[in-house]
Amino acid sequence: MAGVDTPTLERRADHPANGVARPAALRRLVSKRRRRFPWLLGPMSLIVVLALLSPLALIVIQSVQAGWSQIWPALDRAFVVTLLWNTVRLAILVTVLSAVLGTGAAWLTERTALPGRRAWSVLLIVPLVVPDFVLSWAWSSIFPSVQGYFGATLVMTLHLYPLVYLPMTAAFRAADPGQEEAARSLGLSRWAVWLRISVRQARSVLLGGCLLVSLSLMAYYGAFENLHYQTFTTAIFGELQTQFNPAGAAALSLVLVILSLLVLGGETAFRERGRLQRSGPMAQRAQQPIPLRLRTRLAAVAGVALLAGLALGFPVAIVCYWMAAGVSSALPDAVGLGSAVGYTALYSLMAALAATVLALPVSLLAVRHQRRWSTALERSTFLTQAIPGVVIGLTLVFLASRYLGFLYQSPELLVASYAIMFFPLGLVAVTSSVVRASPRLEEAGRSLGRKPWAVRLTVTLPLLAPGLAAAFCFVFLSAATELTATLMLVPTGVQTLATQFWAYAEQGVSFGAAAPYAAAMILMSAVPAYLLGHWFDRSSARGSGSSVMEALS
Amino acid sequence: MGRSRQDSRVRTPRARRRIAVVAGALASASLLAACGGASAGTSSGGDPTITLYNGQHPQLTQAIVSAFEKQTGIHVRVRTDDGIVLADQILQEGSHSPADVYLTENSPELMLLTQHNLLAKLPASITSQIPAQYNSPTKNWVGISVRVSALAYDPALVSSAQLPASILDLAQPQWKGKVAIAPTDSDFVPLVGAVIAKYGKQAALNWLRGLKDNATEYADIESVVAAVNKGQKAVGIINQYYWYRLRTELGAGNTKSEVYYFPNRNVGGLENISGAAVVASSAHKTAAEKFVSFLVSAQGEKILASGDTYEYPVRPGVAPNSALVPLSQTNPAVLNVTSLGNDLPAASLLQQAGLT
Numbered sequence: 001m002a003g004v005d006t007p008t009l010e011r012r013a014d015h016p017a018n019g020v021a022r023p024a025a026l027r028r029l030v031s032k033r034r035r036r037f038p039w040l041l042g043p044m045s046l047i048v049v050l051a052l053l054s055p056l057a058l059i060v061i062q063s064v065q066a067g068w069s070q071i072w073p074a075l076d077r078a079f080v081v082t083l084l085w086n087t088v089r090l091a092i093l094v095t096v097l098s099a100v101l102g103t104g105a106a107w108l109t110e111r112t113a114l115p116g117r118r119a120w121s122v123l124l125i126v127p128l129v130v131p132d133f134v135l136s137w138a139w140s141s142i143f144p145s146v147q148g149y150f151g152a153t154l155v156m157t158l159h160l161y162p163l164v165y166l167p168m169t170a171a172f173r174a175a176d177p178g179q180e181e182a183a184r185s186l187g188l189s190r191w192a193v194w195l196r197i198s199v200r201q202a203r204s205v206l207l208g209g210c211l212l213v214s215l216s217l218m219a220y221y222g223a224f225e226n227l228h229y230q231t232f233t234t235a236i237f238g239e240l241q242t243q244f245n246p247a248g249a250a251a252l253s254l255v256l257v258i259l260s261l262l263v264l265g266g267e268t269a270f271r272e273r274g275r276l277q278r279s280g281p282m283a284q285r286a287q288q289p290i291p292l293r294l295r296t297r298l299a300a301v302a303g304v305a306l307l308a309g310l311a312l313g314f315p316v317a318i319v320c321y322w323m324a325a326g327v328s329s330a331l332p333d334a335v336g337l338g339s340a341v342g343y344t345a346l347y348s349l350m351a352a353l354a355a356t357v358l359a360l361p362v363s364l365l366a367v368r369h370q371r372r373w374s375t376a377l378e379r380s381t382f383l384t385q386a387i388p389g390v391v392i393g394l395t396l397v398f399l400a401s402r403y404l405g406f407l408y409q410s411p412e413l414l415v416a417s418y419a420i421m422f423f424p425l426g427l428v429a430v431t432s433s434v435v436r437a438s439p440r441l442e443e444a445g446r447s448l449g450r451k452p453w454a455v456r457l458t459v460t461l462p463l464l465a466p467g468l469a470a471a472f473c474f475v476f477l478s479a480a481t482e483l484t485a486t487l488m489l490v491p492t493g494v495q496t497l498a499t500q501f502w503a504y505a506e507q508g509v510s511f512g513a514a515a516p517y518a519a520a521m522i523l524m525s526a527v528p529a530y531l532l533g534h535w536f537d538r539s540s541a542r543g544s545g546s547s548v549m550e551a552l553s
Numbered sequence: 554m555g556r557s558r559q560d561s562r563v564r565t566p567r568a569r570r571r572i573a574v575v576a577g578a579l580a581s582a583s584l585l586a587a588c589g590g591a592s593a594g595t596s597s598g599g600d601p602t603i604t605l606y607n608g609q610h611p612q613l614t615q616a617i618v619s620a621f622e623k624q625t626g627i628h629v630r631v632r633t634d635d636g637i638v639l640a641d642q643i644l645q646e647g648s649h650s651p652a653d654v655y656l657t658e659n660s661p662e663l664m665l666l667t668q669h670n671l672l673a674k675l676p677a678s679i680t681s682q683i684p685a686q687y688n689s690p691t692k693n694w695v696g697i698s699v700r701v702s703a704l705a706y707d708p709a710l711v712s713s714a715q716l717p718a719s720i721l722d723l724a725q726p727q728w729k730g731k732v733a734i735a736p737t738d739s740d741f742v743p744l745v746g747a748v749i750a751k752y753g754k755q756a757a758l759n760w761l762r763g764l765k766d767n768a769t770e771y772a773d774i775e776s777v778v779a780a781v782n783k784g785q786k787a788v789g790i791i792n793q794y795y796w797y798r799l800r801t802e803l804g805a806g807n808t809k810s811e812v813y814y815f816p817n818r819n820v821g822g823l824e825n826i827s828g829a830a831v832v833a834s835s836a837h838k839t840a841a842e843k844f845v846s847f848l849v850s851a852q853g854e855k856i857l858a859s860g861d862t863y864e865y866p867v868r869p870g871v872a873p874n875s876a877l878v879p880l881s882q883t884n885p886a887v888l889n890v891t892s893l894g895n896d897l898p899a900a901s902l903l904q905q906a907g908l909t
Contacts, residue, residue: 079907144785225772234772238737241637246645390638394645401646409632409651488642492604492651493630503611503633512802 038374041365045377048358052381052420055395056257059250059387062395066247075251079235087231087259090152091214097157098213102164103199103206105307108300110172111198113289115297120304121169122530125473127311128162129525131481131498133222134518135159135311137505138318140226152229156217158311163216163425164209166474167432170466171202174436177288190290204435208428211267215385215424218256221484232256233388246394253391260386264379316522323515336495341520344480344496347411351418352476355426356468358419363430368439378427385424392421393485414489418479425478426471433467473528480525497521601840602628606643608636608657609827613862620856621847627840637662637739643671643832652832653841656697656848660826661743665895667693672830673838675845682849687826687867690891694830697848698857698864700792701883702744702823704813705778710787716813720790720821721748721756724763732768733777733789736908740774740792740825745899747823750892754902761906770908775799782810792825793883797863797876814883824885827864 063071108114109121127135136155139146146154175198183193199206221233232252239248292300366378384392396417400408407413437460445455483498490496495503497517504514607614611633618629634642636657643650643666655672657663666672672693680688680695687696706716711731717723723732735741748757769786771777777789778799793812800808815821829848831841847853854866858873865873865880873880 077904079904141779144780144783226776228770228772234737240641241635241737241739246641394641397642398645401649401651405649408649487634487638490632492632499633 038365038369041361041369044361045365048362049377049381052384052423054399055392055420056383056387058395058399059253059391062247062250063254070245070247071251075255080255083230083232083235086229087218090149090156090231091217093153094156094160094217095210095214097153098161098164099206099210101157101161101307102209103168105304106165106168106172107194107198108304110169111290112300113291114300114304120308122526123308123312124165124304125162125529126522126526127158129477129481130159130312130315130522131222131483131518132159132220133226134319135315136223136226138315142318147227148229151227152224155223155227156220159223160213160217163212164206166470167205167209167429168202170429170432170470171205172198174466175201205432207267207270208431211263211382212385212425212428214263215260215382218259218386219388221388221390236388236391240390249391253387256386257383260383264382268379319515319518322512323519337516337520340495340497340500340517341524343494344498345524347415347418347496348476348479350415351422351479352472354415354419355423355475356430356471359423359426359430359471363427363434367431367434381427382424384420389421389482389484392417393488397488409489409491411491414486414491417485417489418475418482421482421485422475422478425474429471429474430464430467432470433464437463476528477525481521497524600626600628601837602630603653603837603840603844604630604632604651605654605656605844606639606652607631607633608639610862613857613860614656616860617848617853617856620852621844624847625843627843629844635739640666644669648834650832650834653835653837654829654844655832656829658825658827659739659743660828660890660893661746661896663689663694663828663830664890666830667691668895671833673833673835675831676842679842679846679849683867684869686889694828695845695849696826696828696867697854698827698866699824699880700794700864701814701880701885702821702825703791703793703815703883704788705781705791705796705810706788706813707781707784707810709784709809713813716788718816719819720815721760723788724760724767728767730767731787732764733771733780733786734764734768735771735774735777736903738773741790742896742899742903743825743893744790744823745902746893746896747820747886747888749898749902750888751820758902758906761902761908765906765908778810782808784809794863798861801861816884818884818886820886822884822886823888826890
């Protein structure tokens with residue numbers, strides 16, 4: 001248990017200056033053990049990935065079956081170049097801005113003595129649940145100039161930065177303060193420590209968040225329609241709405257798949273140059289919040305307040321305004337609203353559970369058994385993230401109505417579609433914990449005589465808990481506001497909050513009547529966001545390293 | 554290190570309790586939802602349940618469905634989405650569609666589903682109740698209401714005397730920068746089909762290219778009418794009912810725009826027909842026909858006319874919402890549904906002109 005006494009990094013273990021180099025024989029033994037084929041995780045992950053990619057396979061099949069003559073008119077246009085340019089430049093700018101805002105905000109709420117940290121950490125997650133169509137509508141209805149490239153960048157950044165913020169808070173919380181202390185003692189400035197140690201430690205998590213931002217950006221529709229910004233998704237809708245051409249829509253989706261392959265390739269290249277270093281078991285411990293001087297503290301509060309205000313406060317205010325001002329704003333009947341809340345909660349809950357549970361084996365496989373094939377398996381699940389909900393919805397309609405009639409328009413299928421669409425969100429969050437859960441702790445547990453299942457329950461699970469909770473929260477929040485696939489797959493007669501909002505706001509101009517549903521959506525999502533923030537706060541105060549020690553003894 | 558071990562031992566049960574609280578909250582939420590679910594899917598004793606794919610405004614449909622259920626005891630499960638997306642969905646489902654009745658706002662999607670043999674023939678007892686010009690020539694669907702294409706305009710930016718006599722004039726250079734359109738809205742595409750039917754493909758393409766130069770493109774007609782009302786554009790191509798619905802939402806005092814109908818039966822005054830059909834794969838055809846029959850009955854048409862949707866009922870003798878000018882005074886263009894066809898030629902012209 002050399003590692004327990006010296007909080008060092010595994011990869012540095014053979015560094016001469018480190019002094020705790022493992023004997024070469026042991027190293028060989030360990031590496032041989034690690035090379036063993038994962039008979040449990042491998043097939044499990046394979047099944048999960050195949051199921052996730054089935055809509056994608058169907059898109060390819062539909063395109064091929066339709067033949068070149070039907071696909072070509074959709075692709076052979078100068079318009080496609082415009083779409084490509086619009087999509088790429090938006091993805092780049094929004095990803096960079098989300099990375100900066102998400103990382104900065106996560107640092108402030110996790111590591112500094114920011115006044116009201118816990119409240120801010122909840123308020124900064126919630127914008128993810130303000131549906132993109134509500135946010136864009138709020139902005140463009142008050143400021144008509146918010147449109148086009150500028151408008152899309154503003155709205156998408158405000159909507160998507162939590163995808164970086166949430167995993168980064170987990171990463172900062174689990175970071176190894178020992179390294180920062182060492183860097184400080186070696187004379188680095190605080191700023192340099194932040195950039196070169198803290199952010200660097202969390203680099204793979206940051207990359208994962210950026211990956212999610214850029215991929216999910218491609219699949220959005222409502223906001224771009226409101227803001228008059230044409231992307232592949234708006235063109236796909238056009239293809240379906242004016243052409244009745246599912247094949248053309250599938251072909252355009254394939255372009256999105258190719259784009260996401262490029263993004264994934266880029267991310268993998270980055271990742272391989274800076275692989276995350278796994279902390280030693282005692283490297284995680286309770287961290288003292290960094291004190292802020294008065295002026296810095298004011299600036300920090302102003303910063304997070306501005307961010308939360310623009311992303312959350314502003315749309316909420318507009319929703320309230322419409323509730324008060326709109327003529328159609330007769331309050332919805334309590335039964336209708338209650339059942340919409342109930343169904344939304346139920347479906348999102350199930351989807352969040354399913355996605356989290358399914359993400360676990362894939363994540364463990366990719367991290368613990370890092371080979372080319374396991375990495376490829378994990379990465380391939382990200383492809384569905386960039387496919388618009390309407391395309392996933394239509395492929396599942398085709399698949400289920402023909403071959404799984406008993407499942408068609410059942411709650412199970414809807415939950416499955418959410419799990420497919422938001423799996424990558426769960427995966428990134430789970431992986432952020434898995435990379436930190438050193439298998440050496442489990443090996444230690446085993447060597448102390450615990451049974452494998454007991455080790456999994458008492459060592460692995462507590463180590464993974466923050467990531468699992470984040471994954472659950474992510475998927476829940478996203479599923480609660482999903483609209484296009486929901487409209488197609490929800491059991492007939494059932495209304496969710498998103499479909500009710502749409503029924504009033506999108507179908508007509510009855511924003512007053514739609515507003516209570518938007519308000520309910522935001523309120524409901526605040527619950528998991530709050531629980532998550534609360535729970536994280538307590539567990540970070542405890543320090544996960546010590547709970548591991550307790551589990552081992 | 555001993556201290557931290559001590560600490561964790563003290564605190565772990567609390568963590569467990571916290572997890573239990575979270576789990577309990579989640580479980581009770583799902584239980585709540587499950588209870589709600591029990592009441593949703595049941596049908597009242599022995600009566601059949603039919604499924605309606607609804608592309609019409611849900612509030613309007615709900616009013617009609619409630620009256621129908623009360624009268625017949627037949628339960629109707631309503632699934633609402635965009636009319637065209639529902640048509641896409643029925644195409645994907647093919648002969649496995651769970652839908653019994655399809656109700657949508659524009660005839661082209663009904664024509665398309667007819668061409669794919671996905672709609673059943675309706676008995677003459679239903680189609681004969683509505684004037685033939687509003688029905689499927691092959692009796693596969695029946696019209697229930699119409700809306701008329703029109704212009705919304707801002708009197709502060711353009712006087713009524715300056716408004717164009719033909720919708721084709723909007724492609725002229727003097728309208729540059731003044732027009733709002735929603736080329737991808739499912740209500741705009743039939744208008745292009747009408748221009749093709751009346752003036753031919755080349756003229757329609759030239760018109761669209763002129764619009765591409767002159768107009769600002771919006772996502773949907775709701776945005777067009779809102780933009781004109783805010784004074785952002787002088788005129789916008791709409792359906793009359795969007796303007797009326799905006800006025801209802803904002804109140805007459807906040808409505809700064811007006812609606813203008815093209816004179817002389819210009820093609821710009823196209824009637825958009827909303828229609829209903831029984832889906833070919835329906836297992837409850839009798840009950841489904843009963844519902845369509847109710848839609849076109851005097852009772853059904855009156856419910857349609859009385860709401861805030863501002864569509865014109867097509868059954869003779871049923872008066873529209875009193876806020877509307879009579880249909881005949883809007884000078885609607887005379888075009889039959891067959892020449893209007895499905896949206897496909899119009900859609901490919903829109904692509905050629907670079908508008909979609």
